[in-house]
Amino acid sequence: MMDTQRELCTFPLAPNHKLKLSAAGFQTIQDLKGIKPAELCKDTGLSLDDSEGVLNTVNVAEKMHWKSGGRCGLSALDMLHEEQSLPGIITFSERVDRMLGAGVPLCKVTELCGEPGVGKTQFCLQLAVGVQIPEVFGGLHGEAVYIDTEGSFITERLVDIIAATVRHCEHISQKEHNEEFVEHLKSLTVEHLLTGIHYHRCHDYIQLLAIVHLLPAFLKNHPKVKLVVIDSLAAPFQHDFEDFSLRTRILTSVAQNLVKMAAEFKISVVLTNKMTTKLNSSGGDSGAHLVPALGESWGHACTVRVILHWEGNQRMAWLYKSPSQTETTVPYQITTGGIRDIIMEERYQAENAEDETPVKQQKLS
Amino acid sequence: MLVLRVTHLDSFESILTLSNADISRITGLSLAEVQTLKTKVAENVVDITPITALDLHQGRGGDLMQIRKLSTGCAKLDEALRGGILSRGITEISGESASGKTQFCLQLALTVQLPQANGGLQGGVAYICTEDAFPSKRLHQMTQGFMKVHRQTLGSDYRPGDKIFIEHVADYDMLMTCVNQRLPLLLASTCVRLIIVDSVTAVFRGEYAGHELYKRSKHLSSLVTQLLALGSQHNIPVVCINQVSSSMNETGRQLIPALGLAWSNMIMTRIMLSRTNQTITLNDSGVDGRTEATIRQLEVIFAPHLTNVTVLYVIDRDGIKGIT
16 A cells, blocks of 8 residues: 555655665665665764664654555645635625635735825724634634734724724624523623734844744734734835845745745735835936835745725725735725724614724825 | 854844755754754844733733823814824824924924823933924924913923933934934933924925936935834834825815835824814914914824824914814
8 A cells, every 4th residue: 555666765854874775775655665874874974873763754754644544745626626715814804805816815925005194003902803703603702913003003093993894793692682692792802802912022133033933823823813914014024135145045034934924824815015116227308216125035034915005095905915806906994993894884883883983084295 | 053153143133034955055054953052042132922912902912012192282183183293103293384393393392201190101202303403493483381280290490401402414414313322322312202304395495306216215215214213112102294295186276295116115104284264363472472373283194002183283373282
């Protein structure tokens, strides 16, 4: 049954080990069957530790191979099923959720770019609350890690959003008259939702690198965490950064670590970025336009990129880059309760007038 | 440790910015050893365990994590601003000339001296002037009104003027010397709890030619980096005054804060002041005996803790006051 003909050179072994194995006549798994580390050590001239390592690697790789039913890796269909079964983190704006598929996707790095005041931080706060909604209400019942590089994490504002979220869930349970809902509502308090957010204040990029380095260990100990927010990634790299190649190198390695973490722990990573002015080299009609900061190569780092911008007095979210969804633009608004859709129906507005008072919008430079 | 010294990897920075493979190649340590090294370094740079938002909200995060709020000296304005100016990031006050920007800052320079229970931070202010001479006559006038109200809390021989440290600077170099050298010394030796730059525009508007925009944004970023560092080290508010420029668009003329996106990206709160066409009659408390006062408008353009709000206010002899 076991594929005993698999060649040893296909295993993840050090080149010099492979060389010694093949020189001593070990070609396939068959040849290593039942052999002890000490024997292998004598036959190949590898050290005892190394021999043990080689046997372990081969055994582990074989077992995994066996478990997955003899297939190497996953087929595209399996991956499709897996991706479709993964829920996203809801933003409380249905249109933004639909634009992203089903909310902000897990296992992916999502970047939010935008001018100051367009709502990047508000989106982050909203998601940090949204990720904690119990499953019965359509949430993930997770927790969030919030890395704040600017000092813009204001708990008062967070309490506003949490209060609106709790009210929202109360509405649902009142409508449904479901015992299970009532049970879950008990644990859904402002204090409880505040406890579910782990906050890091970070003052410079060295601290940011340290936090990102320590994050996997934290995530291992806190399996409930489903969201990591960095607001903003741009700030530590914007001030006084002379060496641009160093910046690109650090950013790339941060991105790699985050992409790896997102996939390994099945979490969503959300970063915010600023906009910067780019002069058209051709000197075209507009002369200059806005592009996300941190440079051209950073644009490749994130899987999903959303640009938040103003259109007149209207806030818009523009899905700029996504592997699965088409490029679209949808409007949204920021209310006292957080991110919301713009709803025209009067009936709905009257129903929610209390906590959904739209806030006046203002265009910026 | 010896290996690290020999290979010049002697700062936390150099270890954290290099990839594991690079460090392994330079030092000859194994990848597992490099991983342990990096973790140890990272643990030294930051607290290992984050705090929960609940602890933060209830003030259990330590003194530096605690957000302080500086009252504007007027209950109505404080209510609109949810308590006042935050000790986080930079708060920009922008507006056309004569909209009340300096008045607003003078008032903050007084209220900061109040005890925390009264909305102040119980400290002085570093006031950096880049435009005109410091309006000491007007400050004196406001001080009298201020002391009338707060004589009980501060004591009758308290002199608010003693806690206002004024520095005049004329150009970028002087400004940087001031914030890089003089300001840290002042903050270390006296109890200064507020930094005001009036205005940041004067220094950056005139001196740079059209093709020097890159240089300007670099200089702005150096200034902001230093102000932010001082603000977060001492957990005090930093207030910068900015002028406005007008921009033409489809809807007509619109006033926008000056210095462009490079500046806007670096500030946390933007408050805009403007004048309306209406006036209101005051009961003998007008500036210089005038009884008519122009109604002005304060608008929060963006702030992390507020949704956009607008309040009306007037300026009288004692300072700024919100009206309904």
